Amino acid sequence: MVKTQSGESHGRMAKGPQFRISRDGDGWRRRGIKGLNEEKIALGLGWFSIGLGLAEIAAPRGLTKLIGVRGDHSGLLRTLGMREIASGIGILAGRRPAGLLQGWMWSRVGGDAMDLALLGAALKSGRSSQGRVVAATAAVAGVTALDLICSLKLGRRDGATTRRGAIRVTQAVTINRSPEELYRFWRDFQNLPRFMKHLKSVQVTDDRHSHWVAKAPAGRTVEWDAEITEDRPNELIAWRSLEGSDVENMGSVRFERAPGGRGTVVKVHMRYNPPAGLIGAGVAKLLGEDPEWQIKDDLRRFKQVMETGEIITTEGQPAGRASSTSWRYDRAVRS
């Protein structure tokens, strides 16, 4: 992510509880966290990870008995223990920068999901002491909730999300074309679905208004009306959604001539409220649908369209398997 504007304060390094308000380059207000210090909670959870991990490695049999699972699962428990310790050390060592800490907290959330899945399997197996397994599951679920909240709050501090649950993204790309050419193409909003993968259509209703339809998970679509809030030819376009939108959003795109005649720097700022709120955003991130990367991929495609006239694809090429591309890797070209 490229952040170059002066006067932009991220408040990442603040210690202890405090209250902050700052303005970023586009005049959006951002608030810090009041009262609650998720960094301290994270540290506590880090030590908890190490303690639990040591217990799992040192006394796997005692622990399986405690949670009501029969049979010898020492190997599995020791593996889980090592995972716990890795997360714990990561959290304790990764206090700065905040982004690193958040990553390790997400590793705890992942670990929780694994623990819950294993406990679920134990419940189903019928060979376990049901009561104890249920109690253990409840305990893990509690910790999971704490981990999730802590991770999300850290994410908010990291600049990805704001207090009210909106997601903020800033991305930039350099394109080997003039600002005039790029502005002209972007200003005709009907062109946007050509490179914005999640957009189905944009209908321009008048000079300042347009209707947007985008793809949402599970084959659904979301729609909104948008108005242009600022339009400086060859320099900047800013927009925001109107009342009654499925996805509240606002954003701007700037076109700045790059130094040395090396084309144009295109910079996008966006802020939107994900349909399922912060939890939805967190889940999307785990599934690889990171909004930062979505915008980044969209800008990459914009660059391709402007420089080469089309977007390169591999979908439809031959391969020695049923599908021409890979489900795991080729998401940018799969429709």
Place this chain on the structure above:
Amino acid sequence: MKANCWYGKQDVRVVDVPDPKILNKSDAIVKITTTAICGSDLHLYNGFIPTMEKGDILGHEFMGEVVEVGSEVKKLKVGDRVVVAFPISCGACFFCQREMFSLCENSNPNAWMAEKLFGHSPAGIFGYSHLTGGFAGGQAEFARVPFADVGAFKIENGLADEQVLFLSDIFPTGYMAAENCDIKPGDTMAVWGCGPVGQFAVRSAFLLGAERVIAIDRFPERLRMAEEGGAETINYEEAGVYDTLMEMTGGRGPDSCIDAVGLEAHAHGPLYLYDRVKQAMMLELDRPIVLRQAILACRNGGTVSIPGVYGGFDDKIPVGALMNKALMIRTGQTHVQHYFRPLLDRIKNGEIDPSFVVTHRMRLDEAPKGYDLFLNKHDDCIKIVLKP
């Protein structure tokens, strides 16, 4: 059509797949007349390059005849005989316009993945994992060539396939490695690895004016081929590389060192075992043994040029030596398209005949046998070409 596909570690098979189609307007379809197995294909074969998928078509050294062109293809027409560059390059971005074709910004649809690993993505590459685009390769009867006007180079009749095929990769790769050394009259070069790229590096060094070239390997037939190209040789199984190089260069060290080996280097001693174990445990992607040797052996203020493939984060690189000896490092995937014309001219002028490197000729459906032969260096195998 038939194509040679990757199905896992040391498991490649020639299977029937659909024929390629035009997918982008600047594509061409090429009916392949000759293709080859590259040393870097062995890294895929051994499972060292991540993001391979079962069924990926291999191969990035191929040539043939244009049988179909997309609506935006301007320079090529059906019937043209072409050699295809292994990097896929758009011709319009910042890097392509500066002829740094292997750094094209528009040809890797999976750039996001490479960015996570490398910070920035290189160009797409034929048949070389999804990290570089997941493009179907050229060990097949037909191939689709994106940005065909940039990547497919027209060859007039009169030269045999084997004389021009290696313009697709190994000749320019060896040549760029030597060019990167900025050779001055009187220079002594050392080349680690006498596989096909090493062989072309040896010969290119002489073409570019080197006084002496010292080639290092352990296979007698490869050392012999280097000697035929004018090199002196060191068999590292018989003599210590550093000591011998110092003896041969009067204690100063070679002016430039070329690592034409890359991530699967072999050596003797505890450091080799250390890297082998770390690689097996997935703690280290590469075995940078040659790179270490090259940095330590290079003369002060000299150049270390790396055409060999590396993929990850490596240990025990002597950065102290690099800094204190004021060394220059030059590397990169080859900007093949930049070298097409000048190297074809050298072939036409009779300065070099690249077909010297070919030791084996096989049919495409013998590709699995070819990989095994090439990997194990059986039957003095140095370079295999395949005929569909």
